[in-house]
Structure formats: C-alpha cells, structure tokens
Amino acid sequence: MAQHQVNFTQDGGLPVALTTVDKVVNWGRSNSLWALTYGLACCGIEMMA
Structure with a gap:
C-alpha cells in the first residue's frame, strides 16, 4: 500500500x-x-453482521 505524506504548518497557532x-x-x-x-x-445485513 502506498504511503501518503501530509505536511503540517502553523498558521496563527492552529495546525x-x-x-x-x-x-x-x-x-x-x-x-x-x-x-x-x-x-x-x-x-x-447478513454480510455486515
């Protein structure tokens, strides 16, 4: 499975x-x-149970 990268930054104290x-x-x-x-x-319903 592919790995995804998400970048985080600070903007006014909120990520x-x-x-x-x-x-x-x-x-x-x-x-x-x-x-x-x-x-x-x-x-x-039977499959989900």
Missing part, C-alpha cells in the same frame, strides 16, 4: 494540513471497505 483534494480522495478510496460489505436488502 493546518497542506495537501491536495486528489490525495485526500485517493486516500479515502484506498482505505475504504464499502466493497466488502456491499449488498442489498437482507443479504447485505
């Missing part, structure tokens, strides 16, 4: 993360488990 929207979206996609529990009606 601010600097990254692109693409990196955030790709991180969410790579760490998403929705495909493992995707289902319809009762079958989905």
Whole structure:
C-alpha cells in the first residue's frame, strides 16, 4: 500500500494540513471497505453482521 505524506504548518497557532483534494480522495478510496460489505436488502445485513 502506498504511503501518503501530509505536511503540517502553523498558521496563527492552529495546525493546518497542506495537501491536495486528489490525495485526500485517493486516500479515502484506498482505505475504504464499502466493497466488502456491499449488498442489498437482507443479504447485505447478513454480510455486515
């Protein structure tokens, strides 16, 4: 799995993360488990239980 780097900076005493929207979206996609529990009606409930 690819490692992502997020840079932090101080802006007025508050930490601010600097990254692109693409990196955030790709991180969410790579760490998403929705495909493992995707289902319809009762079958989905049984898979999630």
